[in-house]
Amino acid sequence: MSKTEQRIQSAPSKSDDDTPIISVENVCLNFEREHDQIPILKDVSLTAAAGMFISITGPSGCGKSSLLRIIGGLLTASSGTVKLHGSPITEPRNEIAMVFQNFVLLPWKTALDNVMFGLKSRRDIPDEVAKEKCLRAINEAGLNGFENVYPGELSGGMKQRIGIARALVLEPEVLLMDEPFSALDNLTADHMRTEIYSLLINPSSPIKTVIMVSHNVEEIVELSDKVVVLSARPAHVVGGVDIDQPRPRSKKSEKFFDDEDRIYALLS
Amino acid sequence: MTKTEYTRFYHERNRREMPLKNESAAVMLPNVRTGEILGLVETTRRLGSPLDLSRLAIELGAKINTLLPILDAAEMLGLLKVEGGVVGLTEFGIKFQNATKNKLRLVRDQLAKIEPFNTALALSAHRHTFSSDEVAETLSEKGVQWHQEPEVNQAVVRGLLIDWAIHAGLLQYIATDKFRKGSTQM
Numbered sequence: 001m002s003k004t005e006q007r008i009q010s011a012p013s014k015s016d017d018d019t020p021i022i023s024v025e026n027v028c029l030n031f032e033r034e035h036d037q038i039p040i041l042k043d044v045s046l047t048a049a050a051g052m053f054i055s056i057t058g059p060s061g062c063g064k065s066s067l068l069r070i071i072g073g074l075l076t077a078s079s080g081t082v083k084l085h086g087s088p089i090t091e092p093r094n095e096i097a098m099v100f101q102n103f104v105l106l107p108w109k110t111a112l113d114n115v116m117f118g119l120k121s122r123r124d125i126p127d128e129v130a131k132e133k134c135l136r137a138i139n140e141a142g143l144n145g146f147e148n149v150y151p152g153e154l155s156g157g158m159k160q161r162i163g164i165a166r167a168l169v170l171e172p173e174v175l176l177m178d179e180p181f182s183a184l185d186n187l188t189a190d191h192m193r194t195e196i197y198s199l200l201i202n203p204s205s206p207i208k209t210v211i212m213v214s215h216n217v218e219e220i221v222e223l224s225d226k227v228v229v230l231s232a233r234p235a236h237v238v239g240g241v242d243i244d245q246p247r248p249r250s251k252k253s254e255k256f257f258d259d260e261d262r263i264y265a266l267l268s
Numbered sequence: 269m270t271k272t273e274y275t276r277f278y279h280e281r282n283r284r285e286m287p288l289k290n291e292s293a294a295v296m297l298p299n300v301r302t303g304e305i306l307g308l309v310e311t312t313r314r315l316g317s318p319l320d321l322s323r324l325a326i327e328l329g330a331k332i333n334t335l336l337p338i339l340d341a342a343e344m345l346g347l348l349k350v351e352g353g354v355v356g357l358t359e360f361g362i363k364f365q366n367a368t369k370n371k372l373r374l375v376r377d378q379l380a381k382i383e384p385f386n387t388a389l390a391l392s393a394h395r396h397t398f399s400s401d402e403v404a405e406t407l408s409e410k411g412v413q414w415h416q417e418p419e420v421n422q423a424v425v426r427g428l429l430i431d432w433a434i435h436a437g438l439l440q441y442i443a444t445d446k447f448r449k450g451s452t453q454m
């Protein structure tokens with residue numbers, strides 16, 4: 001067993017403390033088109049406790065990413081609330097960071113400057129300390145030596161590492177990931193899933209909970225402790241699946257197939 | 269899969285820009301990314317080495333012509349062996365997979381012997397800084413090219429140098445397309 005696998009196995013998969021860090025309560029989202037209200041999310045509720053890796057899945061276009069943006073404070077719900085430790089989230093918070101599917105990097109900035117950009121909202125951090133933090137995050141994300149490289153010169157996997165470093169530098173309690181591996185080829189994604197999980201969920205990481213949106217059921221079963229399945233639009237929660245398997249998980253085990261089946265059953 | 273079939277697939281693959289021209293005895297790294305090699309080694313071990321190439325391709329949902337250059341690069345670096353359609357990790361490949369950090373530093377010596385890294389290191393020996401275009405040009409003069417279009421060829425060389433040589437610690441990236449020799453420390 002490699003050391004990465006040992007780290008994964010020793011990672012706290014679930015906490016004894018079930019108090020939610022994030023609670024989504026009866027969230028509805030409507031988009032306005034001319035004079036019509038188009039319902040996107042309908043009464044969506046979920047919770048994320050410490051040590052939990054939560055995945056949200058559902059049909060394409062059902063509003064998964066919109067829900068993640070509401071949790072991140074990037075989008076306002078039409079009704080309902082999202083709370084961080086019981087306090088309503090109404091705008092982006094330093095405790096919550098996000099990794100995007102298409103990386104969302106600034107092409108005119110180097111890897112280091114892109115990561116530094118993540119700390120722009122932290123005016124309380126002196127520049128020198130900020131740079132030191134960024135270099136540490138770059139190192140953790142496996143980008144050592146790439147500080148001066150521009151995103152356009154990097155592969156998809158490396159671009160996503162910048163996105164991850166930019167999130168890590170905030171030392172967030174909650175990490176939101178919107179289809180973080182879907183723009184990568186299978187081999188790179190396979191490798192990054194293992195590495196990123198051990199980087200995010202380990203005792204020395206400040207991240208206490210991860211909420212990921214994904215449509216890749218195999219990826220979801222490999223990574224998650226709990227899965228929330230949404231219906232087609234307007235999306236509501238059709239069910240949840242607890243994944244209770246030791247880590248690292250064998251994709252060939254009967255339990256793995258069973259959990260995949262349970263998710264597919266809810267999706268269909 | 270026989271070696272002949274393997275070779276045929278190797279030359280017929282259509283997705284990547286593969287070594288197009290090689291008029292010297294230079295060994296050229298196919299245009300593959302470090303993430304693909306890391307993923308290949310990890311997947312091969314997870315599925316149980318040795319295993320059939322066809323099974324590996326099915327498991328990865330990869331077309332054989334996509335997979336072959338990645339296998340070829342992994343073989344070149346001594347990480348695995350492909351023989352008679354069977355893929356197996358070498359002892360070095362197992363050591364590589366078990367390493368926790370800076371795995372790509374382990375292939376530093378192998379990379380230094382192959383192109384475009386060998387030429388880049390030769391340039392770095394007598395130049396404080398150099399560009400990837402200069403490496404591509406020097407290689408073209410020796411008859412070593414990944415693509416017939418000079419601009420595409422330069423992009424391939426730049427991509428290989430950035431992705432592999434920096435990870436392996438062979439080169440440092442100073443500023444836009446400016447490299448210099450990497451630290452000698454592992």
